[in-house]
Amino acid sequence: MTKHPFLPWVALLTFGAGWGAMQPANKLVVGGGFEPFGIMVWQGMITLILAGTLAHRLGWPRGRAQWGVCVQIAVLGTLIPHFASFTAVAHLPAGLMAIILSSIPVFALAMGLGLGRDVLTVRLALGLCLGLAAMAVIALSSGSFAGGSLWAVLVGLLAPLCYAANSTVLAARGMSGLHPLQAFAGAAVLFLPVSVIAAAVTGQLRMIGFDIPSLALVASAVGHTLIYTGFLWLVTQAGAVFASQTAYLVTGFGIIWSMLILGERYSAAVWVALILMFAGLSLVRPVTKTVAPARVSGEIK
Numbered sequence: 001m002t003k004h005p006f007l008p009w010v011a012l013l014t015f016g017a018g019w020g021a022m023q024p025a026n027k028l029v030v031g032g033g034f035e036p037f038g039i040m041v042w043q044g045m046i047t048l049i050l051a052g053t054l055a056h057r058l059g060w061p062r063g064r065a066q067w068g069v070c071v072q073i074a075v076l077g078t079l080i081p082h083f084a085s086f087t088a089v090a091h092l093p094a095g096l097m098a099i100i101l102s103s104i105p106v107f108a109l110a111m112g113l114g115l116g117r118d119v120l121t122v123r124l125a126l127g128l129c130l131g132l133a134a135m136a137v138i139a140l141s142s143g144s145f146a147g148g149s150l151w152a153v154l155v156g157l158l159a160p161l162c163y164a165a166n167s168t169v170l171a172a173r174g175m176s177g178l179h180p181l182q183a184f185a186g187a188a189v190l191f192l193p194v195s196v197i198a199a200a201v202t203g204q205l206r207m208i209g210f211d212i213p214s215l216a217l218v219a220s221a222v223g224h225t226l227i228y229t230g231f232l233w234l235v236t237q238a239g240a241v242f243a244s245q246t247a248y249l250v251t252g253f254g255i256i257w258s259m260l261i262l263g264e265r266y267s268a269a270v271w272v273a274l275i276l277m278f279a280g281l282s283l284v285r286p287v288t289k290t291v292a293p294a295r296v297s298g299e300i301k
Contacts, residue, residue, distance in 0.1 A: 016249020032213020037199035044192030046221035055181035070186035076166035081159035088156030098254025106131030107164035127283025134276035141269035
């Protein structure tokens with residue numbers, strides 16, 4: 001534990017606020033004409049530079065097993081979920097996307113139960129039902145969202161499903177000795193050329209400038225890489241359970257930032273879904289009375 005007891009709490013608040021700002025930032029990016037593959041090109045370049053620099057002392061992944069982990073993270077942790085998120089946020093309120101993305105622990109629990117890694121209890125069953133009820137409220141009322149529709153909600157749900165699948169596989173098989181930063185950089189090496197080719201073929205490759213959408217794109221990519229690195233530090237200092245509370249802050253700040261930056265206002269259905277999701281998260285997250293340092297591991301988003 002850090003010598004300064006208040007520091008993990010400051011970090012938790014900072015990371016939650018920073019990650020929460022990503023959804024309105026992404027909304028500004030797609031609103032400025034950037035398209036999914038084009039966005040991923042610039043994200044990949046920035047992630048590769050930053051993560052590669054931070055992980056240079058650890059070295060690059062080696063061997064088939066380690067690069068296999070990087071392939072998994074590139075596909076399930078980046079290419080599919082990022083494409084889904086950027087596509088959906090163009091048609092849904094940014095605050096709503098924050099709620100949709102917060103369903104990762106709920107889907108991860110469902111997968112864990114299906115694989116027999118988790119044991120179903122009344123608490124977990126109730127948490128799972130509340131989380132799924134939140135998604136059902138969003139889906140059933142999708143037509144009431146400005147510019148939104150059911151297909152956009154379903155596409156958006158691909159992101160948390162992929163993130164959950166990625167974390168479930170990593171938890172089951174491990175990372176073959178890779179530090180998360182090594183895996184992060186290795187995944188960027190793989191998904192960047194795929195993004196470049198896809199962007200070029202689909203005509204989505206676009207240069208960035210000094211306009212607001214371009215600056216939002218750069219800020220989002222830099223912010224995500226740096227905040228995730230800080231999150232790894234928080235896990236090692238305060239434990240995975242303490243760090244998992246960022247799920248609440250990211251969702252809450254995502255809605256607050258979207259209201260302040262984008263002027264979004266939400267229907268009663270969104271607030272009902274938010275309450276259901278928070279209740280579900282409180283039940284499906286790990287329960288412990290201690291805050292102990294944890295070994296660095298987990299999902300790379």
